[in-house]
Amino acid sequence: xxxxxxxxxxxxxxxxxxxxxxxxxxxxxxxxxxxxxxxxxxxxxxxxxxxxxxxxxxxxxxxxxxxxxxxxxxxxxxxxxxxxxxxxxxxxxxxxxxxxxxxxxxxxxxxxxxxxxxxxxxxxxxxxxxxxxxxxxxxxxxxxxxxxxxxxxxxxxxxxxxxxxxxxxxxxxxxxxxxxxxxxxxxxxxxxxxxxxxxxxxxxxxxxxxxxxxxxxxxxxxxxxxxxxxxxxxxxxxxxxxxxxxxxxxxxxxxxxxxxxxxxxxxxxxxxxxxxxxxxxxxxxxxxxxxxxxxxxxxxxxxxxxxxxxxxxxxxxxxxxxxxxxxxxxxxxxxxxxxxxxxxxxxxxxxxxxxxxxxxxxxxxxxxxxxxxxxxxxxxxxxxxxxxxxxxxxxxxxxxxxxxxxxxxxxxxxxxxxxxxxxxxxxxxxxxxxxxxxxxxxxxxxxxxxxxxxxxxxxxxxxxxxxxxxx
Amino acid sequence: xxxxxxxxxxxxxxxxxxxxxxxxxxxxxxxxxxxxxxxxxxxxxxxxxxxxxxxxxxxxxxxxxxxxxxxxxxxxxxxxxxxxxxxxxxxxxxxxxxxxxxxxxxxxxxxxxxxxxxxxxxxxxxxxxxxxxxxxxxxxxxxxxxxxxxxxxxxxxxxxxxxxxxxxxxxxxxxxxxxxxxxxxxxxxxxxxxxxxxxxxxxxxxxxx
Numbered sequence: 001x002x003x004x005x006x007x008x009x010x011x012x013x014x015x016x017x018x019x020x021x022x023x024x025x026x027x028x029x030x031x032x033x034x035x036x037x038x039x040x041x042x043x044x045x046x047x048x049x050x051x052x053x054x055x056x057x058x059x060x061x062x063x064x065x066x067x068x069x070x071x072x073x074x075x076x077x078x079x080x081x082x083x084x085x086x087x088x089x090x091x092x093x094x095x096x097x098x099x100x101x102x103x104x105x106x107x108x109x110x111x112x113x114x115x116x117x118x119x120x121x122x123x124x125x126x127x128x129x130x131x132x133x134x135x136x137x138x139x140x141x142x143x144x145x146x147x148x149x150x151x152x153x154x155x156x157x158x159x160x161x162x163x164x165x166x167x168x169x170x171x172x173x174x175x176x177x178x179x180x181x182x183x184x185x186x187x188x189x190x191x192x193x194x195x196x197x198x199x200x201x202x203x204x205x206x207x208x209x210x211x212x213x214x215x216x217x218x219x220x221x222x223x224x225x226x227x228x229x230x231x232x233x234x235x236x237x238x239x240x241x242x243x244x245x246x247x248x249x250x251x252x253x254x255x256x257x258x259x260x261x262x263x264x265x266x267x268x269x270x271x272x273x274x275x276x277x278x279x280x281x282x283x284x285x286x287x288x289x290x291x292x293x294x295x296x297x298x299x300x301x302x303x304x305x306x307x308x309x310x311x312x313x314x315x316x317x318x319x320x321x322x323x324x325x326x327x328x329x330x331x332x333x334x335x336x337x338x339x340x341x342x343x344x345x346x347x348x349x350x351x352x353x354x355x356x357x358x359x360x361x362x363x364x365x366x367x368x369x370x371x372x373x374x375x376x377x378x379x380x381x382x383x384x385x386x387x388x389x390x391x392x393x394x395x396x397x398x399x400x401x402x403x404x405x406x407x408x409x410x411x412x413x414x415x416x417x418x419x420x421x422x423x424x425x426x427x428x429x430x431x432x433x434x435x436x437x438x439x440x441x442x443x444x445x446x447x448x449x450x451x452x453x454x455x456x457x458x459x460x461x462x463x464x465x466x467x468x469x470x471x
Numbered sequence: 472x473x474x475x476x477x478x479x480x481x482x483x484x485x486x487x488x489x490x491x492x493x494x495x496x497x498x499x500x501x502x503x504x505x506x507x508x509x510x511x512x513x514x515x516x517x518x519x520x521x522x523x524x525x526x527x528x529x530x531x532x533x534x535x536x537x538x539x540x541x542x543x544x545x546x547x548x549x550x551x552x553x554x555x556x557x558x559x560x561x562x563x564x565x566x567x568x569x570x571x572x573x574x575x576x577x578x579x580x581x582x583x584x585x586x587x588x589x590x591x592x593x594x595x596x597x598x599x600x601x602x603x604x605x606x607x608x609x610x611x612x613x614x615x616x617x618x619x620x621x622x623x624x625x626x627x628x629x630x631x632x633x634x635x636x637x638x639x640x641x642x643x644x645x646x647x648x649x650x651x652x653x654x655x656x657x658x659x660x661x662x663x664x665x666x667x668x669x670x671x672x673x674x675x676x677x678x679x680x
Contacts, residue, residue: 033579036603036610047612048538114535114571144485151482159488164496171504178634179627182532186638187508189566193574194507198500206496235478242492246499255548256574257563262503269499332544332578399578404552412556416581421608 002459003076004083009363009457010093011069012356016445018061018100019349023438025054030431034424044108052107052119058344059117059207060128061100066352067211068092068135071158073359074218075142078152080462084141088134095131099124111181115196117203118172122183125173132169136162147462153234157214160242164206172199190258194250201249208348209315210241213280216308219355220284223301224294229286233279240276248273251322254331263324270322277315284308299374303354306382310346314339329404334426335396338389345385345437353381353444360448365458369450377440377447384437388430395426517564522640523669525650526657528631529622530666533659534573537614542579545670558585558671568640580611585671595664617660628654 029051032038039045076083083089103120111121120128139162143155172195175183187195221228228234250258250266288295288305295301317339321330330336361368368374398419405413481487523531534540547553549560561584566572590598594605600618602609628650636642654662 032612033610036612039612041613041615043537043616046537046614048541051541052538110536112535112538114540114573116540116576119538140485140489149483150479151485151488156488156492160492160496163489163492167493167497167500176634176638178631179625182627182631184631184634184638185571187570188638189514189569189572190563191508191510191514192570192572194504196572198504232475235475239495243495243498246496247503250503252576255550256546257561257566259507262507265503328548328550331548332576336577403556403578404550406552406555410551410555412552416556417606417608420580420610 001082002461004086004089005073005076005363005460006457007083007086007089007093008069008073008359009452010090011065011072012359012363012448014093014097015062015065015069015352016356016441016448018057018065019352019441020438020445022054022057022062023434023441025050025057027431027434027438029054030427030434033427034431043110049108049110049112052112053104055117056107056119057100057104059203060103062352063207063211063348065096066355067158067161067207067215068096070215070219070355070359071139071161071211074152074154074214075139075158076462078148078155078218079142079146080148081142081145082462083138084145085138089138092131092134092138095127095134099127099131106181109181113173113175113183113185115172115185115192115199117200118169118196121181122173122175122177123180125169125175129166129170129173132162132166136166152218153228153238154214154216154218156238157210157217160238161206161211161214164202164210164242164246168199168202168206172196190256193253193256194258194262197249197252198246199249201252202246204343205245205248208343209245209277212348212351213241215351215355216280216284216304219351219358220304220308221287223298223304223354223358224288224291226287226290229283229289233283237276237279237283241273241280244269244273244276248322251327254322254324254327267322267324270319274316274319277318278312281308281312281315284311299368299371299378300354300357302375302378303350303357303381306378307347307351307354310342310350310385314343314347317342329400330396331400333396333399333403334392334423335400338392338396341392342385342389345381345388349437349441350381350385353377353441356444356448360451363457364452364455366451366455369447373443373447377443380436380440380443384433384435384440387433387436389433391426391429391433395423395430398422398426514567515564516567517562520565520568522568522635522642523666525628525632525646525653526622526662526665527669528635528666529628529654529659530662530664531573532631533617533663534666535571540573540575542575542577542611544575544578544582545584546574547582547584553582557582568635570635570638583667583670587668587670587672592664592668595667596660599660599663614660614663617663618658620659622654622657622659622662623651624659626651 029047032047103124112119113121143151174186177183185192247269248266250262251270254263320326357374402414402419407413547557547560554560598605599614601613602611629647632642632647
């Protein structure tokens with residue numbers, strides 16, 4: 001009985017394809033902010049629809065495909081057992097990819113539930129919920145049938161991803177359908193806002209942070225060939241993370257028309273969140289420090305370590321932006337966009353790229369086609385994300401200060417249009433940053449395709465069976 | 472060492488781990504959401520606030536379709552710079568008929584919560600069709616198709632109003648019966664303009680800020 005790794009290959013391929021498409025949409029909308037007429041008056045290329053497509057493809061196409069694929073790879077190996085219900089696993093793969101294709105098309109056609117990062121309309125909400133529960137069945141089924149005594153820590157994080165995202169998705173998607181492509185939220189106004197940011201912030205928390213920490217906890221020690229530095233620290237950090245993250249959502253609603261106590265509570269818990277976030281970072285860095293030599297030659301490990309650095313940066317910046325007096329300036333500005341991308345490009349994309357450089361040669365049973373190309377990708381990615389984040393910091397801080405600036409008579413000093421026009425150089429730099437990052441991802445796609453060319457997935461076996469010992 | 476051995480038990484039992492994650496992760500949400508959502512069930516609308524008319528509702532749904540809230544917020548914070556620029560700060564009772572809420576999270580363009588009455592219908596018509604004809608440095612997309620689409624292309628306005636009535640919006644039978652006639656002859660552009668002109672209508676600059 002071999003591991004069901006062909007499914008992992010399928011998810012990896014899909015993730016790479018969605019990464020390229022989603023980032024291309026991102027680069028295009030970045031260009032539209034510099035050259036606003038390149039939508040050619042076409043609804044499907046219009047900024048609002050295309051930006052929504054961008055976030056949907058990178059979050060749910062790229063991010064979730066990468067998470068499910070790596071979860072299936074690592075849960076089999078940490079459980080010493082074949083994937084539970086592999087047919088259901090394949091059904092999840094097909095359903096998820098179909099949902100992204102049709103969902104993406106529906107956004108371009110103007111179906112939109114109107115809630116950020118949950119724009120897909122109710123038929124897709126139901127499909128996503130069913131696929132997600134099936135993901136839980138396959139994942140926890142594998143964990144429950146494991147041949148190893150303890151559940152490895154990467155599986156706690158992947159497990160938290162499955163459970164909490166299911167809860168968030170179901171509650172935030174409560175809506176009354178009118179027609180196939182239109183529904184109204186069961187919550188209205190301020191209540192809807194509090195529910196939405198409980199969802200929005202914790203989708204970041206449990207998908208982009210928790211899920212990818214699951215990836216880190218399996219692939220970092222594997223690639224560094226070092227055990228996790230501290231088992232106790234990982235226990236404390238995990239439970240503190242699961243408990244604290246959920247409280248932080250209201251920092252998206254500072255000075256909004258929601259109760260003051262909700263905002264203050266959200267701010268306090270956001271600051272506390274720094275502790276478990278950085279505890280995990282310290283654990284990761286100490287794990288790598290035993291393999292410093294390998295860092296010079298191994299492109300996969302370089303990506304993972306750089307991702308860890310951006311994780312540390314973004315999880316520090318987040319609590320700072322959650323302080324109300326900082327938030328006064330950062331809120332509604334490009335600083336938010338910069339913060340999201342230092343996390344999404346610097347942490348999520350880079351750790352996924354590093355993991356794929358580790359994973360694909362193993363799935364293919366062949367060495368990476370070109371380490372030089374992977375190194376070129378590394379520098380393109382680093383240059384791209386730095387250019388992106390720095391330009392958005394510049395733009396965001398300018399907006400924050402100029403918008404609120406008053407003259408001696410207490411009147412606003414700059415018109416909105418003046419400030420908006422001053423953003424053009426920053427938007428141009430951001431466009432180039434995104435372009436560099438996309439160029440690097442194209443190199444990776446080529447490199448991984450050539451690594452896999454003409455091969456089929458290696459059918460590895462669980463250790464006990466490989467040694468001929470009955471399980 | 473006792474907590475470590477306690478945790479060992481959790482690590483060896485799949486069901487216990489699932490249960491633990493579920494309990495620990497739901498506490499924060501319950502403390503923050505339950506009071507706010509249950510309060511919402513009997514939220515009072517601001518004085519004089521009526522649900523959107525059929526034409527305004529159509530405009531609002533087009534605003535959602537085009538994801539306008541990606542770039543335009545509808546939330547004036549109680550900060551001097553914002554109140555001076557946009558008008559009175561936002562209050563929760565102004566949003567009780569907003570499903571979903573459209574506060575947004577990013578101001579690429581200006582806030583729109585108090586935009587109603589600031590510009591003429593004709594200005595909006597030019598601006599939505601060709602933004603740079605009235606604001607030369609604008610980076611807003613043009614929406615030429617709004618002028619060519621008739622309002623309520625799918626004939627769903629009554630179904631939409633009935634759904635909102637079910638959710639507690641005080642539409643009368645006459646409101647719903649008269650909706651198709653209210654939209655007849657109008658384009659999507661007219662509907663969006665009617666919605667934009669309705670924004671901020673319950674409070675004027677003269678009220679307390």
